[in-house]
Amino acid sequence: MxxxxxxxxxxxxxxxxxxxxxxxxxxxxxxxxxxxxxxxxxxxxxxxxxxxxxxxxxxxxxxxxxHDTTQDLLELAQPVLDELSEHTGETVNLAVPRGAEVVQVAQVDSAYLLGATNWLDVSVPPHCSALGKVFYAYRALPMPDGDLPESPVGRTPTIRQLKDDLAEVSRRGWALTWEELEEGLVAVAAPVHTRDDSVVAAVSVSGPTTRISKADAARIGSRLVDSTRSLSVRLGYRPRRATQK
Incomplete structure (x- = not known):
């Protein structure tokens, strides 16, 4: 056997x-x-x-x-979420796209009192969310028609500005929101791919700007890309090899 x-x-x-x-x-x-x-x-x-x-x-x-495959995804993702939580000490979330919304399905809480927000079942405009930007960039969510919904902090980008941001997300492999949803809040997210290269989920790390600098965010982004790639491989994804020039 x-x-x-x-x-x-x-x-x-x-x-x-x-x-x-x-x-x-x-x-x-x-x-x-x-x-x-x-x-x-x-x-x-x-x-x-x-x-x-x-x-x-x-x-x-x-x-x-x-069978509800979300449960399978949760079981495969949990060790990745736990490792990221231990490494960063910040809040770690797993989300999936549903229609035009971002649905957060798992969370590992921050080790700190400041930043220990429960984001499960909280609905936010995707363009204000690092998770949402990942889904937009990889076409897991449909781009909105017309003007974007108002940001909670009043920093709403135009569609052109959002598309420029999403191009950067695709280039580097991770998304960033810096005080776009809430004053003092920063979040970084990276995609989870399946065998056919589609994005079925995303993982984020979020915390306050008092603990996460722009340089920290870039390091977290790189760590997230490595972590989500390992999860993607378990889902049957085969990373493309870089083309040698």
Missing amino acids: DRAAALLALIVESGERTFTSLVDEVGLAKSTTSRLLHALERNRLVRRDRAGLFRPGPLFAVYAAQ
Whole structure:
């Protein structure tokens, strides 16, 4: 069972695997690997396509259709949220896009009294939120038509200013809001990708400007990108390799 589970994990996490790569990575004899794969295939846990590649089987599609995948995302993301909380000491949130809104589904509270706000179920204009900017930049949320909703602190950008900001988000891989939702509040967020490169969630770190400087925000942004990339890989995402010039 352990050997079959190891093969299945490799196939599910990678999305597709060749028979040779499975033999090499698991270190089993070809005959043993073939026998285990046939057993997994008979039970609909893996399937073999026309090119001979092994992929997750139809049983996973049945599970996905009957199950709220948000709970799976929460379980996979929790170690990432905890690690970021321990590293920064600030509030860490996980959010998903729903229609035209940002829905925060998990939070690890700040270690400090100042900044320990519960953001779950709090609705804010996406353009004032680092999480919302991530979803706009990666087209997980539709861009609003016409003027943007008024910012709570009266610093509402134009659509052109927002688009310029989103271009910067796409370039560096993380979003920043600096006193755009609340005086003295800064937030940084980065996207979570799935196998097809779509963004299904975002993770943010937020805290007061008294503890997070612009330089701190940039360092947190880089840390977030690394953390969310590792979570994305667990969801089947394959980061694109930088093109060599």
